[in-house]
Amino acid sequence: MSQLMSGAKILLECLAREGVEVIFGYPGGVTLPFYDALYDHPIRHVLVRHEQNAAFAAQGYSRSTGRVGVCCATSGPGATNLVTGLVDAMMDSIPIVALTGQVSTKLIGTDAFQEADTFGITRSATKHNYLVKNIKDLPSVIHEAFYIAASGRPGPVLVDVTKDVFMGNCQYEPVNSIHLPGYKVYTEGHTGQIRRAAQMILEAERPMIYAGGGIVLGNAHEELRELVEAVDAPTVCTLMGLGGLPSEHPNFISMPGMHGSYAANMAMSGADLLIALGVRFDDRVTGRLAAFAPHAKIIHVDIDPAEISKNRNADLPIVGDLKRILPKLTANVREIRTEAGSPDRPGLKAWWKQVRAWKEENPLVPVYSKTEIKPQHLMAEIDRISGGKAIVTSDVGQHQMWAAQLIRYNAPRLWINSGGLGSMGFGLPSAIGAQFANPDQLVFSIVGDGGFQMSLPELATLMNYGLPVKIIVMNNGYLGMVRQWQELFYNNRLSSVTLDSFPDPSLLAGAYGFKGRTIEHPSELASALQEAIDYHGPYLLNVKVTPTENVYPMVPSGGAIHEMVLGPVQPTPVA
Amino acid sequence: MLQIISLLMENKAGALMRVTGLLTARGYNIDSLTVARTLDAGLSRMTIAVDIEPHGRRQLIKQMNKLINVLQATDLSEGPAVTREMVLMRVRASQESRTAILKESEIFGARVVDSTLEGFALEATGDAEKLDEFINTMQSYGEIEVTRSGAVAVSLDSKKLRLSPPIPRGETMLVEEKNGVA
Numbered sequence: 191m192s193q194l195m196s197g198a199k200i201l202l203e204c205l206a207r208e209g210v211e212v213i214f215g216y217p218g219g220v221t222l223p224f225y226d227a228l229y230d231h232p233i234r235h236v237l238v239r240h241e242q243n244a245a246f247a248a249q250g251y252s253r254s255t256g257r258v259g260v261c262c263a264t265s266g267p268g269a270t271n272l273v274t275g276l277v278d279a280m281m282d283s284i285p286i287v288a289l290t291g292q293v294s295t296k297l298i299g300t301d302a303f304q305e306a307d308t309f310g311i312t313r314s315a316t317k318h319n320y321l322v323k324n325i326k327d328l329p330s331v332i333h334e335a336f337y338i339a340a341s342g343r344p345g346p347v348l349v350d351v352t353k354d355v356f357m358g359n360c361q362y363e364p365v366n367s368i369h370l371p372g373y374k375v376y377t378e379g380h381t382g383q384i385r386r387a388a389q390m391i392l393e394a395e396r397p398m399i400y401a402g403g404g405i406v407l408g409n410a411h412e413e414l415r416e417l418v419e420a421v422d423a424p425t426v427c428t429l430m431g432l433g434g435l436p437s438e439h440p441n442f443i444s445m446p447g448m449h450g451s452y453a454a455n456m457a458m459s460g461a462d463l464l465i466a467l468g469v470r471f472d473d474r475v476t477g478r479l480a481a482f483a484p485h486a487k488i489i490h491v492d493i494d495p496a497e498i499s500k501n502r503n504a505d506l507p508i509v510g511d512l513k514r515i516l517p518k519l520t521a522n523v524r525e526i527r528t529e530a531g532s533p534d535r536p537g538l539k540a541w542w543k544q545v546r547a548w549k550e551e552n553p554l555v556p557v558y559s560k561t562e563i564k565p566q567h568l569m570a571e572i573d574r575i576s577g578g579k580a581i582v583t584s585d586v587g588q589h590q591m592w593a594a595q596l597i598r599y600n601a602p603r604l605w606i607n608s609g610g611l612g613s614m615g616f617g618l619p620s621a622i623g624a625q626f627a628n629p630d631q632l633v634f635s636i637v638g639d640g641g642f643q644m645s646l647p648e649l650a651t652l653m654n655y656g657l658p659v660k661i662i663v664m665n666n667g668y669l670g671m672v673r674q675w676q677e678l679f680y681n682n683r684l685s686s687v688t689l690d691s692f693p694d695p696s697l698l699a700g701a702y703g704f705k706g707r708t709i710e711h712p713s714e715l716a717s718a719l720q721e722a723i724d725y726h727g728p729y730l731l732n733v734k735v736t737p738t739e740n741v742y743p744m745v746p747s748g749g750a751i752h753e754m755v756l757g758p759v760q761p762t763p764v765a
Numbered sequence: 766m767l768q769i770i771s772l773l774m775e776n777k778a779g780a781l782m783r784v785t786g787l788l789t790a791r792g793y794n795i796d797s798l799t800v801a802r803t804l805d806a807g808l809s810r811m812t813i814a815v816d817i818e819p820h821g822r823r824q825l826i827k828q829m830n831k832l833i834n835v836l837q838a839t840d841l842s843e844g845p846a847v848t849r850e851m852v853l854m855r856v857r858a859s860q861e862s863r864t865a866i867l868k869e870s871e872i873f874g875a876r877v878v879d880s881t882l883e884g885f886a887l888e889a890t891g892d893a894e895k896l897d898e899f900i901n902t903m904q905s906y907g908e909i910e911v912t913r914s915g916a917v918a919v920s921l922d923s924k925k926l927r928l929s930p931p932i933p934r935g936e937t938m939l940v941e942e943k944n945g946v947a
Contacts, residue, residue: 338833
């Protein structure tokens with residue numbers, strides 16, 4: 191039954207059909223008709239204080255739930271401000287739909303007020319984008335946008351809607367099917383390849399599972415655990431895959447890569463088979479590609495065919511959905527083993543002994559001091575409180591690496607960080623989205639003093655919506671990771687990395703109406719964190735940590751991952 | 766030596782930009798590009814001539830196949846294919862050289878599309894090398910002005926033969942109501 195409706199109302203109707211409950215956005219001139227329709231619509235709008243943070247908040251919502259996050263901005267500056275958030279979602283394959291207003295169709299191309307070529311600007315920042323100039327196209331475009339965002343390898347989709355489309359009227363007929371002739375989604379995986387993969391797994395003496403963000407995005411964590419237990423292989427989760435296998439699982443060997451653990455990197459380098467699941471052999475994981483996992487054959491399972499053999503040649507590729515493929519792979523492994531009479535696997539036993547020895551040799555453990563709060567100590571305390579259950583968002587840099595190394599994530603979608611793009615200012619707005627989606631869960635936003643100051647305007651959003659996010663500023667007074675590299679590779683010539691004039695957190699939080707404080711002594715840490723958690727609203731805890739602490743282990747840029755620097759280089763004693 | 770990439774894509778605003786964007790983002794120069802609609806007016810066939818090393822090209826074609834508007838991207842340099850290009854040329858011809866120009870055109874299979882007292886407009890098709898030769902030859906007769914169409918190509922691989930309009934094979938899905946607030 192069709193009915194005459196405005197474009198703005200049709201858009202809201204389509205969003206409601208897609209199950210949207212909240213939009214993170216910021217209004218403006220050309221989106222006025224849309225905001226007018228929102229006024230008495232049940233979909234909730236969260237007013238952020240900068241459009242970039244609308245995209246980050248939509249990501250936080252999506253990353254913590256698996257649902258499509260929605261953000262909205264006006265034309266021109268509103269749309270251009272979204273771009274970093276879109277590219278960030280693109281790099282980490284996060285399904286979000288961005289709605290932007292565009293000037294009226296007849297004004298496009300005239301340099302009208304607040305006009306920007308949003309369609310052109312966001313072409314490479316999105317999985318797909320649309321410019322809607324005809325109201326009749328609107329319903330199918332919206333449903334296509336949600337489908338494209340969430341299916342296959344997920345990603346951001348932007349829909350640019352002209353003002354005349356918002357304001358125009360049209361007989362609205364719900365669209366019940368969409369057709370995308372050029373869009374292919376691979377799901378099942380090749381049966382023969384899966385069988386061959388199972389054989390390779392059982393023939394391997396030193397198998398290793400290398401699990402990435404695809405496990406989390408594909409909701410394949412249960413299926414991963416089944417496979418890990420069937421194969422009994424040591425398993426690493428990448429920065430994007432943390433929580434894909436519970437951190438407390440006996441087969442979990444932490445994170446590999448530039449700041450990965452000694453055991454993870456040594457095991458990757460020593461394995462004779464890498465079972466790569468939803469990973470993209472990112473340079474931060476592989477180090478020098480030519481020296482990466484030199485003895486290993488590669489089984490690569492990914493939903494995106496363009497990832498296969500992109501960086502490292504796959505000996506056995508399987509293209510499809512991990513959630514569908516892993517159970518078949520596990521079943522094949524079990525079947526072949528049983529058929530062979532469940533033989534002993536002495537090679538695997540020796541392999542585990544070696545991996546355990548590496549773990550004991552250089553474990554990832556916090557560093558403590560009696561006089562200063564070590565950043566690792568801070569993470570260890572957060573870990574103790576979280577118990578592997580809290581949502582932790584972060585920015586990018588040293589704090590991100592320590593939080594990845596030292597906090598347990600016993601479920602997927604707890605660890606939310608900007609992995610691929612490495613956007614500063616991501617932690618606080620993504621926590622806003624995550625807290626909205628999970629109102630009863632404890633959400634820590636662990637940020638550095640640099641990134642935090644990039645997201646300051648969102649303190650108002652926190653207060654505005656009463657979101658009890660616990661902001662933990664790991665404050666070392668520096669842009670820590672850049673300082674670390676300047677120290678190690680640029681003769682300690684510290685160029686523009688000192689962050690003086692950090693605001694007094696009690697005054698800053700107080701100005702917005704919530705509580706904040708600074709601590710700098712280790713003895714205060716536990717009680718201050720407890721106070722932050724017990725506080726009914728948002729809390730800003732500024733933790734002054736050792737200013738010049740470096741993140742270790744570290745694989746220097748261009749190095750092989752088994753050539754880690756394990757700790758500060760000791761000065762050579764003079765003979 | 767240039768390679769030819771052939772794409773079947775939706776005939777939509779922005780589709781061309783998505784394809785060329787993948788090339789420019791990687792710093793590849795497009796030597797030639799042609800695009801026109803197919804028997805199915807909703808679809809276009811694009812032929813791109815580029816010079817990219819094999820690993821980069823394989824990766825690029827995968828990325829092209831991922832584009833929502835692209836139904837199929839194929840590397841025609843890897844199998845049997847025929848490539849043709851057209852050149853439109855104006856030659857300024859003196860009275861003495863007119864006959865020679867016409868004879869030479871005949872050898873290259875070119876047609877005269879316009880003739881004036883100043884000279885001719887000629888049309889020739891062929892592969893790039895043959896057209897290069899034709900252009901060189903004509904240059905020796907006097908001033909010329911040339912417009913080349915860029916390569917169009919078709920695969921001769923029997924597996925890729927499509928005598929009828931290609932049938933879209935992508936995704937169709939039903940829109941389901943999800944549990945929202947409405």
